[in-house]
Amino acid sequence: MSSKKKTSALEEKDGVPFQEATNKNRISEIRSKRKKELTADDLVAGIIKQDKVALSRAITIVESTNPRHTEKAAAIIKKCLPYANKSVRVGITGVPGVGKSTFIEALGKYLTSTGKKVAVLAVDPSSSVTRGSILGDKTRMEELVKDRNAFIRPSASGDSLGGVARKTRESIILCEAGGYDTIIIETVGVGQSETAVHSMVDFFLLLKLAGAGDELQGIKRGIMEMADAIIINKADGENTKAAKRAKTEFTRALQLYPPKENSWVPKVTVASAIENTGIRESWELVMTYMAQSKKSNYFEHHRIEQNKYWLLQTIDEQLRSGFYNHKAVKKQLQEQLEAVANNEITPFEAARYLLDLIKEQS
Amino acid sequence: MSSKKKTSALEEKDGVPFQEATNKNRISEIRSKRKKELTADDLVAGIIKQDKVALSRAITIVESTNPRHTEKAAAIIKKCLPYANKSVRVGITGVPGVGKSTFIEALGKYLTSTGKKVAVLAVDPSSSVTRGSILGDKTRMEELVKDRNAFIRPSASGDSLGGVARKTRESIILCEAGGYDTIIIETVGVGQSETAVHSMVDFFLLLKLAGAGDELQGIKRGIMEMADAIIINKADGENTKAAKRAKTEFTRALQLYPPKENSWVPKVTVASAIENTGIRESWELVMTYMAQSKKSNYFEHHRIEQNKYWLLQTIDEQLRSGFYNHKAVKKQLQEQLEAVANNEITPFEAARYLLDLIKEQS
Numbered sequence: 001m002s003s004k005k006k007t008s009a010l011e012e013k014d015g016v017p018f019q020e021a022t023n024k025n026r027i028s029e030i031r032s033k034r035k036k037e038l039t040a041d042d043l044v045a046g047i048i049k050q051d052k053v054a055l056s057r058a059i060t061i062v063e064s065t066n067p068r069h070t071e072k073a074a075a076i077i078k079k080c081l082p083y084a085n086k087s088v089r090v091g092i093t094g095v096p097g098v099g100k101s102t103f104i105e106a107l108g109k110y111l112t113s114t115g116k117k118v119a120v121l122a123v124d125p126s127s128s129v130t131r132g133s134i135l136g137d138k139t140r141m142e143e144l145v146k147d148r149n150a151f152i153r154p155s156a157s158g159d160s161l162g163g164v165a166r167k168t169r170e171s172i173i174l175c176e177a178g179g180y181d182t183i184i185i186e187t188v189g190v191g192q193s194e195t196a197v198h199s200m201v202d203f204f205l206l207l208k209l210a211g212a213g214d215e216l217q218g219i220k221r222g223i224m225e226m227a228d229a230i231i232i233n234k235a236d237g238e239n240t241k242a243a244k245r246a247k248t249e250f251t252r253a254l255q256l257y258p259p260k261e262n263s264w265v266p267k268v269t270v271a272s273a274i275e276n277t278g279i280r281e282s283w284e285l286v287m288t289y290m291a292q293s294k295k296s297n298y299f300e301h302h303r304i305e306q307n308k309y310w311l312l313q314t315i316d317e318q319l320r321s322g323f324y325n326h327k328a329v330k331k332q333l334q335e336q337l338e339a340v341a342n343n344e345i346t347p348f349e350a351a352r353y354l355l356d357l358i359k360e361q362s
Numbered sequence: 363m364s365s366k367k368k369t370s371a372l373e374e375k376d377g378v379p380f381q382e383a384t385n386k387n388r389i390s391e392i393r394s395k396r397k398k399e400l401t402a403d404d405l406v407a408g409i410i411k412q413d414k415v416a417l418s419r420a421i422t423i424v425e426s427t428n429p430r431h432t433e434k435a436a437a438i439i440k441k442c443l444p445y446a447n448k449s450v451r452v453g454i455t456g457v458p459g460v461g462k463s464t465f466i467e468a469l470g471k472y473l474t475s476t477g478k479k480v481a482v483l484a485v486d487p488s489s490s491v492t493r494g495s496i497l498g499d500k501t502r503m504e505e506l507v508k509d510r511n512a513f514i515r516p517s518a519s520g521d522s523l524g525g526v527a528r529k530t531r532e533s534i535i536l537c538e539a540g541g542y543d544t545i546i547i548e549t550v551g552v553g554q555s556e557t558a559v560h561s562m563v564d565f566f567l568l569l570k571l572a573g574a575g576d577e578l579q580g581i582k583r584g585i586m587e588m589a590d591a592i593i594i595n596k597a598d599g600e601n602t603k604a605a606k607r608a609k610t611e612f613t614r615a616l617q618l619y620p621p622k623e624n625s626w627v628p629k630v631t632v633a634s635a636i637e638n639t640g641i642r643e644s645w646e647l648v649m650t651y652m653a654q655s656k657k658s659n660y661f662e663h664h665r666i667e668q669n670k671y672w673l674l675q676t677i678d679e680q681l682r683s684g685f686y687n688h689k690a691v692k693k694q695l696q697e698q699l700e701a702v703a704n705n706e707i708t709p710f711e712a713a714r715y716l717l718d719l720i721k722e723q724s
Contacts, residue, residue, distance in 0.1 A: 074711060081705055166710050173708065222587055224619065253615040257586065307702045310709035318717050319681040340669045343443055346535065347672035348528050349436060355680050 040075035047178045048083060052151055055178045062174065063156045063167045077170050080177035085303070087176045088290060089183045091197040093223065094207030096188060099233045101140040102273040103207060104184055108141070110279045111182055112149040119180035120144070122155035123168050123187045123197050151180060162317040165196040169310065172200065198226045199309050202299065203286050207233045208250070210242035210270075225257060227266055229285045235270035235278065243270045262298040264289060328357040402437035409438075409540045410445060414513055417540045424536065425518045425529045439532050442539035447665070449481075449538045451545045452648060453559040455585065456569030458550060461595045463502040464635040465569060466546055470503070472641045473544055474511040481542035482506070484517040485530050485549045485559050513542060524679040527558040531672065534562065560588045561671050564661065565648050569595045570612075572604035572632075587619060589628055591647045597632035597640065605632045624660040626651060690719040 038046075038057065046054025062073045094100050108118045120141070144150045156167035172183050187197045198204050206227035224230070230250050235243030250268045259265065267285050271278025293299040323329060336350040345353075400408075400419065408416020424435045456462050470480045482503070506512045518529035534545050549559045560566050568589035586592070592612050597605030612630045621627065629647050633640025655661040685691060698712040707715075 077708055077711070081708070085705055170708060170710065222584060225584055225587060249614075249618060252611070253618045256611060256615045304703045307705075307709050308699055311699065311702050311712050314710050314713035315685065315716060316678070316682065318713065319685055320678065323677065323681055337670055337673065340673050341666045343447055343669075346439055346443070346532065347669050348532065348676050349439070350673050351676035351680065354677060 040072050040079065043076055044079040044177070047080060047174060050179045052178075055151065055174060056153070058174050059153060059171045062170045073170070077173055080173050083177035084173040085176060087172075087181050087183045088203070088286065089172065089185065089201040090286060091185045091187065091194075091201035091204045092207065093187050093194050093197065093205070094233070098207045098209055099273050100186060100188075100207055103231070103233055103271065103279075104186060105141045105144045106273040106276055106279045107283065108144040108150050108184065109147065110283065112144075112147050116182045117149045117151075117180045118144075118147075118182045118184065119151040119153070119172075119175035119178075120184045120186065121153050121168050121171055121175070123161075123164055123185060123193050124155040151175065151178070160317070160321075161192055161196055162314070165193075165200070166310075166314065169200050194223050194226060199306055199313075202293070202302070203228045203289055205282070205286075206230045208246070209234055210239055210244075210246040224254075228260075228264060228289060229266055229282070230254070230268045231278070231282050232268065232270045233273060236272035236275045240270075246270075262293060262296065262302070264292065323358065326358055329354055332357060402434050402441065405438055406441040406539070409442060409536060412541045414540075417513065417536060418515070420536050421515060421533045424532045435532070439535055442535050445539035446535040447538060449534075449543050449545045450565070450648065450652060451534065451547065451563040453547045453549065453556075453563035453566045454569065455549050455556050455559065455567070456595070460569045460571055461635050462548055462550075462569055465593070465595055465633065465641075466548060467503045467506045468635040468638055468641045469645065470506040470512050470546065471509065472645065474506075474509050478544045479511045479513075479542045480506075480509075480544045480546065481513040481515070481534075481537035481540075482546045482548065483515050483530050483533055483537070485523075485526055485547060485555050486517040513537065513540070522679070522683075523554055523558055524676070527555075527562070528672075528676065531562050556585050556588060561668055561675075564655070564664070565590045565651055567644070567648075568592045570608070571596055572601055572608035586616075590622075590626060590651060591628055591644070592616070592630045593640070593644050594630065594632045595635060598634035598637045602632075608632075624655060624658065624664070626654065685720065688720055691716055694719060 038054075043054050043058040043061070047058055058076050061069045061076060064073065092100060092104060104120060108120060111118045141152055145152050153171065156164050156171070168185065172185075175183055183201075185197050185201055187193045204226050206223060206229070208230055210232050232243040232246045232250070247268045247270050254266045254268065257266070269278060269281050269285060271282055273279070290299070293302070324333070332354060336345070336354055339345045340347050340350050400416075405416050405420040405423070409420055420438050423431045423438060426435065454462060454466060466482060470482060473480045503514060507514050515533065518526050518533070530547065534547075537545055545563075547559050547563055549555045566588050568585060568591070570592055572594050594605045594608045594612070609630045609632050616628045616630065619628070631640055631643050631647060633644055635641070652661070655664070686695070694716060698707070698716055701707045702709050702712050
């Protein structure tokens with residue numbers, strides 16, 4: 001993130017025909033030093049005053065993989081916690097090409113037009129490797145990015161989904177402390193990231209396209225069951241009819257699912273982000289859900305359960321990474337996996353063998 | 363298990379009006395000593411000769427929580443492995459009341475009538491606590507239990523799903539070595555046990571009932587997506603029409619799901635275990651699947667993946683149980699969970715705190 005910042009700061013000079021003959025490295029040194037001087041208290045004060053730059057810098061510290069930042073990040077989050085937790089958190093997923101960015105821009109603009117403050121974050125663990133485009137190319141939300149009541153942040157980089165998810169979840173707290181009452185978390189409809197996002201939001205929205213072949217677009221099994229609502233997007237022009245038919249079909253299919261814990265029956269609606277139709281209706285579904293969920297106290301209960309989930313999840317992840325990064329395990333894992341594949345040993349016996357390796361050496 | 367055996371052996375004496383004046387304790391001592399004398403080699407030889415008693419005793423050793431048995435169990439399994447892996451493994455789930463036992467009995471009888479050897483095992487982690495009735499009450503399969511080509515084994519007891527699942531999975535190996543070419547694993551449609559069973563079978567069958575209200579019977583979300591086939595059971599008498607309607611509805615619904623890894627589209631059929639209709643048709647679905655799956659080499663691939671899954675799963679479980687049974691963690695976990703619930707600390711911070719406890723003390 002910080003390297004991106006520098007690039008964009010330097011780009012501001014593009015308009016200057018002859019750049020100053022200053023040592024560029026020296027500039028960024030001074031700049032980064034100046035940034036570092038802001039204490040956790042300074043940053044939190046800025047966040048509370050709804051200063052986007054402070055929020056942005058604080059998130060950069062939370063996202064930093066530099067161990068020096070760990071303590072500062074923890075301090076910032078701790079100080080933000082009392083101000084947090086007052087937003088509506090909505091997850092949005094859908095395969096590439098379904099029109100997520102356009103939909104989020106239309107939804108974001110609608111929300112700010114009704115006086116909301118909207119933060120858009122993303123969970124996309126692949127982006128760090130493939131330089132994927134989720135929100136990375138901010139220009140895809142050209143109008144929303146200029147909106148003073150909107151804050152858009154590309155996906156945190158990181159080498160594990162757990163790491164990226166943690167960063168996003170902590171960023172939510174910062175955004176909430178910064179006065180954002182609506183948090184949208186975008187993710188791409190392939191892989192494990194949906195489960196992570198589903199576990200950090202109040203409402204989970206799945207965008208789909210009408211028409212044959214959509215089933216083959218690679219929405220992972222299980223994601224439909226997570227959805228609190230399905231929006232058939234691109235319901236415009238020639239697609240309008242097919243979208244309405246899809247709405248009927250999905251509504252019927254969702255009724256066959258077992259009921260959700262909070263007895264919410266997932267809803268289906270159609271929208272066209274480009275023609276700006278169905279956006280308000282989509283949001284009304286979220287509001288209906290929120291009203292019901294708060295009335296039944298499910299909202300509060302669910303958030304506490306999510307917190308506990310993340311506690312246990314983090315412990316799991318750390319235990320696993322400690323194990324699989326252990327020298328002896330690294331050396332022998334492949335061999336054991338092969339023995340298991342060849343039915344020379346049961347999985348349980350192989351596990352026992354590997355677990356014993358750690359005990360011996362610690 | 364062994365205590366049950368003793369009970370049933372003693373019960374044989376019920377018909378004797380005056381029981382012999384022998385010391386009962388001494389009898390059971392001798393008896394248990396005699397059993398103990400069978401070596402792993404003896405038991406394996408018995409299993410291979412398709413001796414049900416040897417199989418049963420070997421499973422008892424595999425299921426034993428007595429550490430003395432661990433090594434013997436491992437030896438038995440190791441010796442059975444070369445004979446294993448040649449069966450069709452089918453998982454069957456459905457909520458209580460759907461008629462699982464009756465269906466399995468009808469299916470089992472059909473299979474033995476075609477020359478198959480059928481083993482029925484169960485995964486029901488709740489049974490150890492609640493004395494639940496999955497296969498515990500063998501009389502529910504009165505006819506199948508008498509069939510010489512059928513072997514029925516109640517759920518292993520154990521305090522964790524992981525433990526129960528491991529025991530069942532190892533019992534599968536023993537049954538296969540014992541010449542059983544069809545293994546049916548029953549589980550109850552509530553809780554995590556479906557995922558465990560799904561990960562040890564080739565084909566996963568969901569039993570449902572037709573008619574309104576079934577959605578409310580508590581099939582866990584996600585289970586429908588695991589199913590390779592849905593059987594609408596109790597399609598008899600007044601239910602026949604509703605069952606056929608349900609078949610159409612579920613077929614349509616399943617088409618909206620994303621395709622499975624092996625491109626199998628889950629099928630729906632109706633059956634009446636009581637009237638013995640639809641049983642052959644249900645099995646033909648399994649056979650169609652097996653033919654396709656073997657032709658595409660998915661079968662082999664899938665079993666290897668399952669083995670790897672169990673290896674990683676066992677490691678996870680052991681790491682977790684090591685952590686949560688750690689004295690310091692046990693003492694502080696509740697406090698941290700509460701702090702997290704009250705938003706005094708983030709889940710990640712709490713996790714870090716708990717993980718540090720182990721590092722300090724080890």
